Amino acid sequence: MGYKPELIQAETGTYVRATWKKRLYDCKGTAFKYPENAPKMACLPLNANKHVILIPLGTWAHLMKSAINGHNADFEKKLQLAAAQHSSGFDDVSTESVELKDLKPCTKFSFNFKRGQVINIQMLAGPLRGIMVPKPMCLKLTDTICFCLLHTEDPVLHLSNYSNVAVSKSFRNVTQYVQEWLPLILMESASNTVGCTNDNFCINNVSINFTSGAIGKFTLSIKLCDERNIELSGIQKEKVDQ
Secondary structure, three states: OOOEEEEEEOEEEEEEEEEEEEEEEOOOOOOOOOOOOOOOOOEHHHEOOOOOOOHHHHHHHHHHHHHHHHOOOHHHHHHHHHHOOOOOOOOOOOOOOOHHHOOOEEEEEEEEEEEEOOOOEEEEEEEEEEEEEEEEEEEEEOOOEEEEHHHOOHHHHHHHHHHOOOOOOOOOOOOHHHHHHHHHHHHHHHHHHHOOOOOEEEOOOOOOEEEOOEEEEOOHHHHHHOOOOOOOOOOOOOOOOO
């Protein structure tokens, strides 16, 4: 679930704050360890400067002096101090918990986008008016939070297939009915998967067994799904609970 982005006016400049509420689970059942002195907030802010360290000019001069003089211990100490002073927010968030009684229904978090900011993004080439141009494919905010922009842009193309066959007014048998209606149902299911629904969830560290090419399968234990209120349709249940 996403919220409408906010335009924030601050003394340091203008930035956009994006907020989400998601179910972030882990197949291993391991939760992200928050700092002991971390305040409890309804919306957890992510560290927007995780990939960079902002160092004031005066501190930079002291760092260069320590490096030139070979004072490595002093250099590391000042660098860690500078990083701690100019970093705010959490490096990661999670809905997981070791204790089931502490398992939350969802996690609300936010991220601030600023001009000239360093972000982790995967690019690809895609057609635009007959010309191949670079376009963003995946945005990685943390180790457990990734957004696939392609699925959001065109969920039917990337999660299913478009149907170009019109549905008949009458059907000869059940097989014809299923063959004509099933592609439309799959298209609708793909659109609802990335739509504005509150039932979407993300499970990290899921082992995938590729059988041939890009075709594979994964297994989730019934216990893990029941404890996290995860319901899957069209699944195959095995006799042995894995």
